[in-house]
Amino acid sequence: MMRFATLLKNPADWMAAHDEETSVVLTSRVRLARNLARVPFPGWARKKEREAVRESLQSKLESLSGMKDGFSHELSDLDPLQKQVLVERHLISREQAARSEGSGSVVNRKQTLSLMINEEDHLRIQAIRPSLQLREAYKLAHSVDRNLEGSVEFAVDPQLGYLTACPTNLGTGMRASSMLHLPGLVLSDQIGLVLKGINKLGLAVRGLYGEGTESLGNLYQISNQSTLGETEEAILDRLTKVIGDVARYEIQARQKLVIEDPVMVKDRIGRAAGTLTYARIITSKEALNHLSMLRLGADLDIMPAELVEICDRLFMETQPAHLQWSAGKKLQPEARDILRAQMIREHLHSSLPPAIDISGKEN
Amino acid sequence: MKCDSCQEKATVFYTQVADGKLKKFVLCEACAQAKGITNPEGLLMAEELLGDAPQKTETTELAAFEPQDKCDGCGFTLENFRKVGRLGCPDCYRTFAQEINQRLPTMHKGLSHTGYIPEGLIKQQALRHELSNLTRQLETAVLEENYEEAAKIRDCIEELEKGEKAILS
Numbered sequence: 009m010m011r012f013a014t015l016l017k018n019p020a021d022w023m024a025a026h027d028e029e030t031s032v033v034l035t036s037r038v039r040l041a042r043n044l045a046r047v048p049f050p051g052w053a054r055k056k057e058r059e060a061v062r063e064s065l066q067s068k069l070e071s072l073s074g075m076k077d078g079f080s081h082e083l084s085d086l087d088p089l090q091k092q093v094l095v096e097r098h099l100i101s102r103e104q105a106a107r108s109e110g111s112g113s114v115v116n117r118k119q120t121l122s123l124m125i126n127e128e129d130h131l132r133i134q135a136i137r138p139s140l141q142l143r144e145a146y147k148l149a150h151s152v153d154r155n156l157e158g159s160v161e162f163a164v165d166p167q168l169g170y171l172t173a174c175p176t177n178l179g180t181g182m183r184a185s186s187m188l189h190l191p192g193l194v195l196s197d198q199i200g201l202v203l204k205g206i207n208k209l210g211l212a213v214r215g216l217y218g219e220g221t222e223s224l225g226n227l228y229q230i231s232n233q234s235t236l237g238e239t240e241e242a243i244l245d246r247l248t249k250v251i252g253d254v255a256r257y258e259i260q261a262r263q264k265l266v267i268e269d270p271v272m273v274k275d276r277i278g279r280a281a282g283t284l285t286y287a288r289i290i291t292s293k294e295a296l297n298h299l300s301m302l303r304l305g306a307d308l309d310i311m312p313a314e315l316v317e318i319c320d321r322l323f324m325e326t327q328p329a330h331l332q333w334s335a336g337k338k339l340q341p342e343a344r345d346i347l348r349a350q351m352i353r354e355h356l357h358s359s360l361p362p363a364i365d366i367s368g369k370e371n
Numbered sequence: 372m373k374c375d376s377c378q379e380k381a382t383v384f385y386t387q388v389a390d391g392k393l394k395k396f397v398l399c400e401a402c403a404q405a406k407g408i409t410n411p412e413g414l415l416m417a418e419e420l421l422g423d424a425p426q427k428t429e430t431t432e433l434a435a436f437e438p439q440d441k442c443d444g445c446g447f448t449l450e451n452f453r454k455v456g457r458l459g460c461p462d463c464y465r466t467f468a469q470e471i472n473q474r475l476p477t478m479h480k481g482l483s484h485t486g487y488i489p490e491g492l493i494k495q496q497a498l499r500h501e502l503s504n505l506t507r508q509l510e511t512a513v514l515e516e517n518y519e520e521a522a523k524i525r526d527c528i529e530e531l532e533k534g535e536k537a538i539l540s
Binding site: 043045046047048049051052128150157162163164165166167168169170171173174175176178179180182210233234235236237238239240 | 444445447451455456457458459460461462464471474475478479480481482483484485486487488489490491492496
């Protein structure tokens, strides 16, 4: 069984992939909500019932062919920091981190599959792929679903499909989403219009960490809202088309900005580079917003190309829990901001060395 | 098909609609006699007829017309649902069907599932469909006093029921 530390040492394979495709669409995720027939949903089940569900599911999940040598834990065995790290990696949800007893997480070695036990539903099968690959992510999640069918009886109604704790997930139980980096649409003030259009198509737009979170670093998640009345394929096709369109608008917006307002674009990117290479204290929010600009600079060939990958890594590594995990201890926000600035400088040093060394004796 | 009251072969098929509820049950000759079903004057409420007999009766189809405020399966209440928007267990979908059906159009593109369902369930559904067809044919055959045909159909039903048990177990 893989240890927590090993999981953290390795970036997920969807974090490492980089090419043209990932310049706008960073990742695609598909999750399927499943529940056991005739068993109360986790939110209403007694502790004993939840514990029984976790035990029976966890061993079945661990023995799935793709999950061997993966990470498998009861969440109550993890400390709050470890749980927060998993949330930042999108391997468990914020809701699940808060709900500990009888809850479990099984993640494969490549971190492309994350199985959550007793989150809002008994089981949530999540698959993550880089770039716009919703269909591939679905295939991966679906294969786990099918493998489990033989040994688990899921709650399914012929009319309503898969039965879920919340009726908003009814039917396919499928939520598919992509994470998009949209600085071009934000800088050209078109983002409001685009988001409104997406909403009109019956799709949801959220911030970095899902429901109720604000957009940071110009990162947006687009997902389906309706789960009943359409096939999985129809939902995935529509999402793929809309997300592809948004990605094209973003590229057009970037090209237009470079032609029509090159000074403004370079000013924003240059300021971000300056702050990130010289700052000694930086909050997570400020870091995300500057890293977003730096990544844009790299995508536009204004900055060295390798910065795309470095920025994506830093998006994750500078999050509060990841930062504290790498420091090996819990840190106060002020200490985190100092460590974050230091980590960013170190990562950027080879591509963007500061013209003047101001470090002196301190760090 | 077996009698709802004892384990004998069923030959009497009874359907009652009362208070917006559909009840169906099957009985053997002896039980039907005992409960007065063979006497048209004796067609009373199903409850009175069956008393505490095992409830194989189908009430689901019209269940939506009779709102219930607590789930028999898990004890979750309609009030809970109105408060948190979530349900207690898979059976709550049946218990609170009326309330849920009212909300579905605001959440989803359609009202019935068209996506993937487990293979076992497809087989099971096909079987159930076949069974209900045969039961109807059996009723007709009995009505027409075509007992030879009825016996054949009854045997078919028994075979299928064995198959259903095999799928479920």
